[in-house]
Every structure is written in C-alpha cells, then in structure tokens.
Amino acid sequence: MGRAAALLPGFLAVTRQTRLPLRTLEIGASAGLLSRWDHYRYEGAALSWGDPASPVRLVDAFAGPVPLDGEAAVTERRACDRMPLDPRRHEDRLRLMSSLWADRPDRLAHLRGALEVAARVQMVVEESSAGPWLERTVHEPAEGLATVAFHSVVLQYLDDGERNQVRTAIAAAGERATVDAPFAWLRFEPQDWQRTRSHEVRLTVWPGGRDRKLAEAAAHGPPVAWIEA
Numbered sequence: 413m414g415r416a417a418a419l420l421p422g423f424l425a426v427t428r429q430t431r432l433p434l435r436t437l438e439i440g441a442s443a444g445l446l447s448r449w450d451h452y453r454y455e456g457a458a459l460s461w462g463d464p465a466s467p468v469r470l471v472d473a474f475a476g477p478v479p480l481d482g483e484a485a486v487t488e489r490r491a492c493d494r495m496p497l498d499p500r501r502h503e504d505r506l507r508l509m510s511s512l513w514a515d516r517p518d519r520l521a522h523l524r525g526a527l528e529v530a531a532r533v534q535m536v537v538e539e540s541s542a543g544p545w546l547e548r549t550v551h552e553p554a555e556g557l558a559t560v561a562f563h564s565v566v567l568q569y570l571d572d573g574e575r576n577q578v579r580t581a582i583a584a585a586g587e588r589a590t591v592d593a594p595f596a597w598l599r600f601e602p603q604d605w606q607r608t609r610s611h612e613v614r615l616t617v618w619p620g621g622r623d624r625k626l627a628e629a630a631a632h633g634p635p636v637a638w639i640e641a
Contacts, residue, residue: 413522414633415564415600416449417473420461421638422598422615422626423449423560424482429617430558430594433485437549437559439542439578440566441491443499443508445526448533450486452526456635467525475635478627487557489535492545496537499530519632542570543577550585553593561585562598565611565631586618594618600629 427434438447453466456474497504505527512519538545546561553559561582567575582597589595597616604610613627613636629636 413445413452413468413470413526414473414519416446416452416633417454417456417470418600418611418613418627418629418633418636419446419449419562419564419598420454421478421480421636422562422596422613423484424461424480425615425626426558426560426594426596426598426617427484428479428482430596432556432558432594433487435488435554435557435559436486436490437546437561438489438491439493439546439561439563440569441493441496441537443497443504443530444489444491444535444537445499445523445530446564447489447491447535448526448529450484451529451533454480467528468522469525470522470634473634473636475637478636478638488554490549491535491537492540492542492549493537494539494541496539498537499527541574542566543574543581546578546581546585550581550595553585553588553590553595555593558594558596559585560596560598564600565602567599567601586616586621589618591619600633602631603628 452468453462454473455471457476459480461480585595595618600613603612611629614625616623626640627636627638
C-alpha cells in the first residue's frame with residue numbers, strides 16, 4: 413500500500429486544480445487495492461491526510477513537506493488487469509499475502525487493512541490488457557468529473573506495442589478534455605528502468621497538457637520526497 417502515499421499528492425493536485433470530483437481509472441491494478449487510496453490514512457513529517465480510523469495507516473510516509481491540503485471525492489473508480497484478483501475470494505487474498513516478504517510485518521498489516529477496506533468499498537477490476545481497456549474507457553469525456561488515468565510500476569512490464577497504445581489513448585483523451593471534463597495522467601514509475609531503485613511521480617493535466625514531476629520515492633513508496641519541477 414506504500415505506493416498510495418506516492419500517488420496521493422497527485423490526486424490532491426488534480427482536485428485543487430479542477431475543483432471537481434474524481435473518476436479514477438487504474439491499469440495493471442491487480443486486486444484494485446491502490447484504487448481505494450482515498451480510504452487510507454497517511455502520516456509523516458508532521459502531516460496527515462485521510463480517515464484517522466482507517467485500518468490502513470501509513471506512517472513515516474513523507475520525507476518532508478508535501479502539499480496535502482484539500483479533500484478528494486471519488487465518484488467513480490474503475491480498473492483493469494490481465495489477471496485480476498478478487499479481494500473477496502479467500503484464494504486471492506492468500507495469493508496477495510504470499511507475495512509479501514516474511515520480514516515485513518508492517519506490509520502484512522497494511523494488506524490486511526486494505527482487504528478490510530475492499531470488503532466495504534466495492535469495485536470490479538476488469539480482465540483486460542491496459543491498451544485496449546484505456547482506449548475504450550477514455551473514449552468519451554465525463555462531464556462534471558476530473559478523469560484520472562493512473563498506474564504504479566506498470567509500463568516496464570508492457571511490450572513496446574502496448575506501451576505505445578497506452579500513451580496514444582492518453583494523448584487522445586487529453587486532446588478531448590475540456591474545462592468541464594478535464595483529464596489527468598498520474599503515474600509512479602522508475603525514472604530509469606535499468607535502475608529501478610529511483611522512482612518518480614509525474615502528473616499531466618489537460619486542457620493544457622502541462623507535465624510536472626511531483627516527487628521521488630523508493631520502489632514501494634515511503635518516504636515520499638516532494639520536489640515538484
């Protein structure tokens with residue numbers, strides 16, 4: 413769940429800029445646990461955001477000051493994955509837990525908390541490759557909502573063709589965006605796929621299409637260092 417701390421400032425930046433509720437679209441979502449980011453608690457560097465009673469509490473999430481002002485209302489959340497997992501299924505919960513390192517009980521606690529959130533915040537992760545799914549999903553703007561397509565450590569696992577398909581679909585959605593139906597691309601990916609320790613958070617918002625580097629973090633998120641450039 414640590415990568416949610418890296419993505420959080422980007423979602424809040426979209427909310428502040430557009431002043432609209434969010435429609436989130438995640439590719440490579442697995443069980444869709446990151447798509448429930450707004451139901452988690454984030455703390456660090458004398459900052460906090462989110463429900464204090466959340467079963468997911470990410471402490472020491474930030475390395476310094478991060479703009480966390482503002483609320484976020486997610487009106488619609490959708491996601492896709494080539495082999496999606498269902499957090500309601502016992503077998504899929506076990507599969508998620510088996511992927512954790514045995515010496516990190518904090519991550520197990522975060523996962524258990526996220527599964528608890530998933531039980532009450534229902535959503536379906538569609539079985540689909542990223543490129544075709546994005547093309548279908550972003551074809552028409554959503555009036556009155558800020559649509560945010562996002563992903564976390566996904567692009568490096570796509571072949572060149574699908575990676576280009578994702579970027580083409582995002583660029584086309586950006587061209588169709590309006591003030592009443594803005595579109596954003598939020599991603600947390602390696603800065604250099606050959607040096608996966610260094611990851612960055614980038615955000616592009618249309619209309620306008622300004623691309624911004626917001627932060628850097630380790631592969632699993634915290635501590636997140638805000639460096640907007």
